[in-house]
Amino acid sequence: MVVVAQKPLHPLDEYLRTDRLPHIWCPGCGLGMILQAFLWSVKELYERGKIDPDKVVFVTGIGCTGRASGFVNFDSAHTPHGRAIAFATGVKLANPKLIPVVFSGDGDIAGIGGNHLLHAARRNFDVLVIMANNMTYALTGGQLAPTTPFTVYSTTTPKGNPDQPLDATKMVYALKPNYVARLSITHPTLIRESIKKALLKRGFRWIEVLSTCSEIFGRHINFRDPYELYERLKKVVKFRRPQSIDDIKYDWDNEITCGTFIDKDDPGWMETYMKMYGLEDKLGGL
Numbered sequence: 064m065v066v067v068a069q070k071p072l073h074p075l076d077e078y079l080r081t082d083r084l085p086h087i088w089c090p091g092c093g094l095g096m097i098l099q100a101f102l103w104s105v106k107e108l109y110e111r112g113k114i115d116p117d118k119v120v121f122v123t124g125i126g127c128t129g130r131a132s133g134f135v136n137f138d139s140a141h142t143p144h145g146r147a148i149a150f151a152t153g154v155k156l157a158n159p160k161l162i163p164v165v166f167s168g169d170g171d172i173a174g175i176g177g178n179h180l181l182h183a184a185r186r187n188f189d190v191l192v193i194m195a196n197n198m199t200y201a202l203t204g205g206q207l208a209p210t211t212p213f214t215v216y217s218t219t220t221p222k223g224n225p226d227q228p229l230d231a232t233k234m235v236y237a238l239k240p241n242y243v244a245r246l247s248i249t250h251p252t253l254i255r256e257s258i259k260k261a262l263l264k265r266g267f268r269w270i271e272v273l274s275t276c277s278e279i280f281g282r283h284i285n286f287r288d289p290y291e292l293y294e295r296l297k298k299v300v301k302f303r304r305p306q307s308i309d310d311i312k313y314d315w316d317n318e319i320t321c322g323t324f325i326d327k328d329d330p331g332w333m334e335t336y337m338k339m340y341g342l343e344d345k346l347g348g349l
């Protein structure tokens with residue numbers, strides 16, 4: 064870690080490039096809560112001797128969420144739109160001892176980068192993906208995202224979204240990687256617990272976090288007040304243990320199912336591959 068020269072003002076300062084602050088996120092945006100949960104998780108695991116922050120490589124794509132790579136004090140990369148998972152795959156292949164973490168938005172991960180998501184999950188590739196889902200392409204002005212709810216206005220669908228949205232978590236669940244969870248900024252402690260668990264696992268780990276974009280998505284659904292949007296999100300979040308894939312709902316008007324849906328410990332892709340080539344000694348721990 065880079066040593067902070069002056070006395071930190073906040074316990075997380077050592078994990079932030081404080082010279083890059085203030086951040087660019089709007090008042091009322093949920094992204095800071097997700098980043099904070101991640102930073103607290105790393106800090107706690109480090110203090111318990113479970114993780115070396117110098118091995119964390121923080122990879123983002125493009126979008127409001129993607130700006131986080133400039134704020135954190137890890138080795139980080141701000142990669143082309145949709146390519147964060149591909150970049151993180153390269154990081155792990157180049158140095159299996161590193162811990163790549165992808166932190167990006169729904170447009171980047173499930174839209175433009177959807178193909179990378181599909182195949183990394185299918186291969187149970189060793190990367191943690193945290194997808195902040197604010198249901199729109201926020202940074203670029205509120206275009207339709209694959210996650211935008213049915214009939215909701217966007218700047219590219221002025222009469223409402225005619226498409227059924229993609230439930231990215233349901234898709235990942237179907238591919239059966241080691242860890243699949245969907246959480247919400249309305250329950251921040253659970254985000255932290257989930258990230259701590261996922262950071263210590265091998266294979267593909269997926270955490271979707273429902274977030275509030277008060278500036279764009281909120282305006283599009285006539286919730287201009289960030290607190291009202293937060294309350295609206297809270298209403299639709301339902302924690303359940305699904306019995307089957309059909310129990311996972313992504314319906315903005317009724318229920319977005321949250322919880323931990325898969326938590327297992329199969330060998331990740333790296334382990335399988337390294338064993339095939341007799342390279343187990345090159346595999347990294349945490």
Ligand code: SF4
Nearest residue numbers: 088089092127276277
């Ligand atoms: S535009 Fe939306 S997602 Fe982007 S920083 Fe503002 S509130 Fe957050």
